[in-house]
Amino acid sequence: MLTRIKHYHFDWKLSLFTLLLFPALVRLGFWQLEREQEKLMLQSLYDSRQSAEVVSLSSLDETSDLQYLPVKLQGNFDNEHNFLLDNKIFEGQVGFEVLTPFYTSEGLLVMVNRGWIAQNEYREILPQLKEVSGEIELQGKVYVPLGEQFMLGVEDQKSNWPRVIQSLDIENMIATYNPGAEYFSYSVRLDALQPGVYVRNWPVISTSPEKHRGYAIQWFTMATVLLLLYLYISTKVETENRAVNSTKKEGAV
Numbered sequence: 001m002l003t004r005i006k007h008y009h010f011d012w013k014l015s016l017f018t019l020l021l022f023p024a025l026v027r028l029g030f031w032q033l034e035r036e037q038e039k040l041m042l043q044s045l046y047d048s049r050q051s052a053e054v055v056s057l058s059s060l061d062e063t064s065d066l067q068y069l070p071v072k073l074q075g076n077f078d079n080e081h082n083f084l085l086d087n088k089i090f091e092g093q094v095g096f097e098v099l100t101p102f103y104t105s106e107g108l109l110v111m112v113n114r115g116w117i118a119q120n121e122y123r124e125i126l127p128q129l130k131e132v133s134g135e136i137e138l139q140g141k142v143y144v145p146l147g148e149q150f151m152l153g154v155e156d157q158k159s160n161w162p163r164v165i166q167s168l169d170i171e172n173m174i175a176t177y178n179p180g181a182e183y184f185s186y187s188v189r190l191d192a193l194q195p196g197v198y199v200r201n202w203p204v205i206s207t208s209p210e211k212h213r214g215y216a217i218q219w220f221t222m223a224t225v226l227l228l229l230y231l232y233i234s235t236k237v238e239t240e241n242r243a244v245n246s247t248k249k250e251g252a253v
Contacts, residue, residue: 009234009235010234011233011234014230014233014234015230015234018226018227018230021226022223022226022227025219025220025222025223025226026219026220026223028219029216029217029219029220029223030216032212032213032215032216032219033212033213033216035212036209036210036212036213036216037209039208039209039212040209042146042204043204043209045067045068046068046204049067049068049069049070049141050068050070052069052070053070054070054071054072054139055069055070055071055072056071056072056073057071057072057073057104057108057110057142057184057188058073058104058106058108060142060184062184062185062186066142066144066186067142067143067144068141068142068143069141069142070139070140070141070191071139071140071141071142071188072137072138072139073102073104073110073137073138073140073188074104074105074135074136074137074138075102075103075104075105075110075135075136076102076103076134076135076136077100077101077102077112077131077132077133077136077196078100078101078102078103079100079129079131079132079133080161081100081101081161081162081163081177082098082099082100082129082161082162082163083098083099083100083111083162083163083164083165083173083177084096084097084098084099084117084126084127084162084163084164084165085097085098085099085113085165085166085167085168086164086165086166087166088116088201090116090118090199090201093118093119094118094119095116095117095118095119095127096116096117096119096127096164097113097114097115097116097117098113098114098115098116098117098129098162098198099111099112099113099114099168099173099187100112100114100129100196101177101178102138102188105135107182108182108183108184109174109178109181109182109183109184110183110184110187110188111170111173111174111183111184111187111188112138112140112187112188112190113140113143113187113188113189113190113202114190114196114197114198115189115190115197115198115199115200115201116198116199116200116201117129117198117199126162126164129162130196132195132196136195138188138190138194138195139190139191139194140188140189140190140191140194141188141189141191142186142187142188142189143186143187143188143189143202144186145168145186163176168187170183170184170185170186170187171185189202
């Protein structure tokens, strides 16, 4: 190996390609390791919050960490105005998550996520939603979106209800529903057996930490293979050239 390295031949095209690609592969590997740690921390937070004391939503400080915090709220649903969060899959079937405005007894407007409901055979026919009348008490978990919301389509600009939305943007939802209302900045996902709840299909993490670690190993492996190939090709070309030149000299003699 040392002999091959002594006869290293510089190829600027190959070197430039390796110089650009190698750091990118390494960065992708470390990014996957960071994602693994994020998922582990998120799962740990979720597990710890399961045993936390249920608190009144009106007592929360929105500047603190509220993710998965168990809360209770009392008030009324607005059954006439529902949002349908589009492109949600459950057991291979396309559907929506139903978010219904809820007015607490303190006058705070909260978007309550009631869970998943199947899409009709014909997309233009929206599902019928069951009403929950009267003053009720609910329990659920605060959900704080992670990062920027990804949209798979155009927001429904129609004025009729229910209204199909492509992302969970509470501020925009309030602006199109009841601008100027005092509202809670995050949605609340209902617990099981709560009034009006549908299918609770909210996995804590979409990709396991182990998979991120596996992806990291793949990226690091690709970076290593790239570097080895670069060294092999760079030294192999020079070695073969020297062998050819030596053969030519011997033939001339």
